[in-house]
Amino acid sequence: MSGHNESILREPLITGDNITYAKITNDILMPVENKPNKAWWIGFIFSVCGATLWLVAVSYTFWNGIGSWGLNKTVGWAWDITGFVWWVGIGHAGTLISAVLLLFRQNWRNSINRSAEAMTIFAVICAATYIIAHMGRPWLAYWVFPLPNQFGSLWVNFNSPLVWDTFAISTYFSVSLLFWYTGLLPDIATIRDRATGMRRKIYSIFSFGWSGNVKTWQRFETVSLILAGISTPLVLSVHTIVSMDFATSVIPGWHTTIFPPYFVAGAIFSGFAMVLTLLLVARKVLGLENYITMFHIESMNKIIILTGSIVGVAYITEFFIAWYSGSEYEAYAFVNRATGPYWWAYWMMMTCNVLTPQLLWFKRIRLSIPATWVLSIVINVGMWFERFVIIVTSLHRDYLPSSWAMFYPTWVDVSVFVGSIGVFFTLFLLFLRVLPSIAIAEVKLLLKTSSEQAKMKQIKGGHLDKVHVKEYVESLEKFDSVKLEEYEKI
Amino acid sequence: MSNIKYILGSFGDPDEMMHGIDKLQENNIKIHDVYTPMPIHGIEAKLGVKRSRLDILAFFCGITGTTSAFALIYLTSVVDWRMNIGGKPSFALPDFIPIMFELTILFTAFGLVLSYYASTHLFPGRAPRVMDLRATDDRFIIAVDAKLHAEHIKIDGLLKEAGAIEVKHNERKYISYE
Numbered sequence: 135m136s137g138h139n140e141s142i143l144r145e146p147l148i149t150g151d152n153i154t155y156a157k158i159t160n161d162i163l164m165p166v167e168n169k170p171n172k173a174w175w176i177g178f179i180f181s182v183c184g185a186t187l188w189l190v191a192v193s194y195t196f197w198n199g200i201g202s203w204g205l206n207k208t209v210g211w212a213w214d215i216t217g218f219v220w221w222v223g224i225g226h227a228g229t230l231i232s233a234v235l236l237l238f239r240q241n242w243r244n245s246i247n248r249s250a251e252a253m254t255i256f257a258v259i260c261a262a263t264y265i266i267a268h269m270g271r272p273w274l275a276y277w278v279f280p281l282p283n284q285f286g287s288l289w290v291n292f293n294s295p296l297v298w299d300t301f302a303i304s305t306y307f308s309v310s311l312l313f314w315y316t317g318l319l320p321d322i323a324t325i326r327d328r329a330t331g332m333r334r335k336i337y338s339i340f341s342f343g344w345s346g347n348v349k350t351w352q353r354f355e356t357v358s359l360i361l362a363g364i365s366t367p368l369v370l371s372v373h374t375i376v377s378m379d380f381a382t383s384v385i386p387g388w389h390t391t392i393f394p395p396y397f398v399a400g401a402i403f404s405g406f407a408m409v410l411t412l413l414l415v416a417r418k419v420l421g422l423e424n425y426i427t428m429f430h431i432e433s434m435n436k437i438i439i440l441t442g443s444i445v446g447v448a449y450i451t452e453f454f455i456a457w458y459s460g461s462e463y464e465a466y467a468f469v470n471r472a473t474g475p476y477w478w479a480y481w482m483m484m485t486c487n488v489l490t491p492q493l494l495w496f497k498r499i500r501l502s503i504p505a506t507w508v509l510s511i512v513i514n515v516g517m518w519f520e521r522f523v524i525i526v527t528s529l530h531r532d533y534l535p536s537s538w539a540m541f542y543p544t545w546v547d548v549s550v551f552v553g554s555i556g557v558f559f560t561l562f563l564l565f566l567r568v569l570p571s572i573a574i575a576e577v578k579l580l581l582k583t584s585s586e587q588a589k590m591k592q593i594k595g596g597h598l599d600k601v602h603v604k605e606y607v608e609s610l611e612k613f614d615s616v617k618l619e620e621y622e623k624i
Numbered sequence: 625m626s627n628i629k630y631i632l633g634s635f636g637d638p639d640e641m642m643h644g645i646d647k648l649q650e651n652n653i654k655i656h657d658v659y660t661p662m663p664i665h666g667i668e669a670k671l672g673v674k675r676s677r678l679d680i681l682a683f684f685c686g687i688t689g690t691t692s693a694f695a696l697i698y699l700t701s702v703v704d705w706r707m708n709i710g711g712k713p714s715f716a717l718p719d720f721i722p723i724m725f726e727l728t729i730l731f732t733a734f735g736l737v738l739s740y741y742a743s744t745h746l747f748p749g750r751a752p753r754v755m756d757l758r759a760t761d762d763r764f765i766i767a768v769d770a771k772l773h774a775e776h777i778k779i780d781g782l783l784k785e786a787g788a789i790e791v792k793h794n795e796r797k798y799i800s801y802e
Binding site for chain 2: 349353
């Protein structure tokens with residue numbers, strides 16, 4: 135790591151001109167070591183209200199059964215599975231950032247991976263609660279695992295994608311948790327060694343006795359790399375298997391081979407949107423503008439354009455194939471989606487997921503924080519509608535016109551969904567308070583090579599191509615945390 | 625003098641610390657260990673730390689996962705209780721693949737991480753063995769066992785020369801035991 139200068143053509147990953155290792159620690163631990171500010175409390179109170187609503191609605195469901203939801207005999211899956219798939223999708227960005235971008239050596243991941251992974255874990259928790267809640271008899275939830283016949287059921291059907299899903303989601307959750315926690319150990323040790331009294335004792339237990347000696351770091355790097363290597367196919371497999379819950383059925387509108395890649399792209403799309411929703415606020419409130427820079431935001435926006443366009447192409451392909459297949463049921467399912475009683479949901483999906491994300495091609499929109507933030511929310515609304523369209527519009531008109539029905543959510547449906555967002559934000563806000571929101575050790579790695587001050591030193595040292603320097607300074611214009619006057623002097 | 629157990633060179637910069645390691649080694653002074661707030665590449669080679677074999681272990685954990693998954697599915701749905709699902713064959717290998725894949729990953733991850741924790745002695749509640757509290761913050765610490773080398777002043781000099789911000793003489797090995 136030492137002695138190498140990174141190319142001047144690359145944008146800096148840490149801005150600011152007097153960043154030291156100590157300052158990185160201080161800046162990142164600021165929210166952990168100090169009392170929370172007003173913004174945090176307001177957010178927390180709102181989230182806890184949401185979480186309470188969730189508790190009430192889920193308890194009501196457990197007590198009274200699934201009948202308290204708006205499901206009917208035609209539409210047997212609605213807001214529950216919509217919510218489940220939505221949350222699992224959101225949970226894809228964290229592992230993608232920490233694993234796939236690690237393998238591709240995208241160093242900008244270092245400052246966003248920690249909170250993105252935390253977000254993944256909380257989103258998967260929300261998804262898992264949906265699975266349990268929609269079972270009807272949640273006290274028998276363990277029946278999804280392979281248990282011998284004496285338990286009242288036969289062995290689970292290993293040909294069923296729902297069983298595959300059990301394995302996929304539980305593997306994804308536990309591997310993400312391990313990956314996240316192992317990465318956290320050095321940073322928890324940092325908090326521990328700065329704390330006193332009770333705090334030190336608590337962080338000492340959770341730091342597992344981390345010392346940071348040579349062998350520990352060497353093994354740590356091996357473990358990180360292998361976990362990244364196995365998490366990459368894992369993250370792709372999870373939404374593939376979720377999509378198979380639909381794709382292996384015979385329902386027109388679900389029975390589509392395009393589902394796995396299209397679901398994975400959609401998951402990354404919505405996951406990055408949620409990362410932006412959270413981090414754009416967090417960077418401002420926690421004062422992390424020097425670590426989560428405009429370059430990070432622009433990079434995430436570029437991934438959103440890519441995956442959003444893949445999703446758009448998938449929607450159109452699906453529609454084309456429905457006609458081209460010559461299967462009248464398939465064709466009807468799609469025409470009904472776009473023009474039937476749920477046309478508004480379909481066009482909501484098309485607008486939010488295909489049209490508006492294309493605005494990110496414009497540099498001004500991609501680099502505007504308010505515009506990006508609004509778009510990130512629009513995308514998540516769109517992705518919720520995508521799942522609603524796939525699930526409800528495919529089910530609501532089945533083969534017998536006499537059983538055609540509409541789905542109307544009850545207050546319980548709405549409360550479980552709104553409440554799950556409360557649960558998610560409660561967990562995320564608690565995370566910001568007790569654990570470092572940026573991977574401290576990993577950001578320190580960037581200081582000597584990829585920071586603005588290191589590049590400044592290179593420029594001042596001379597020996598650089600003037601054209602390259604000019605290009606670099608021009609690239610700094612988009613940063614809101616860079617003082618450009620400094621560069622005019624040179 | 626005789627009470628000193630460890631001499632710590634505290635550096636503010638990783639490159640200077642690497643320089644310090646070279647200096648000490650040129651003078652045949654054995655380095656006990658190095659504590660850093662982040663992974664420093666190239667340090668293992670200097671200190672002669674052998675490469676980690678956790679990757680080999682991970683591979684075998686993975687294989688165990690694959691075979692366990694296959695055994696589980698085969699023994700339950702082919703041997704123990706064949707279910708008639710639309711008259712299709714019970715031994716449907718393509719349907720076994722997703723779970724075999726997931727358990728490969730699961731076993732690899734758990735096997736790898738738990739072996740890492742075990743081999744590095746990381747577990748909840750373990751007393752941290754810290755020589756300098758700033759080693760997890762902004763200092764790069766080289767520790768030399770004072771009992772092995774008599775010329776403490778020379779070591780101090782070498783560390784200072786290499787750029788150490790301060791040199792400490794610790795009378796106890798780990799200061800975190802208080």
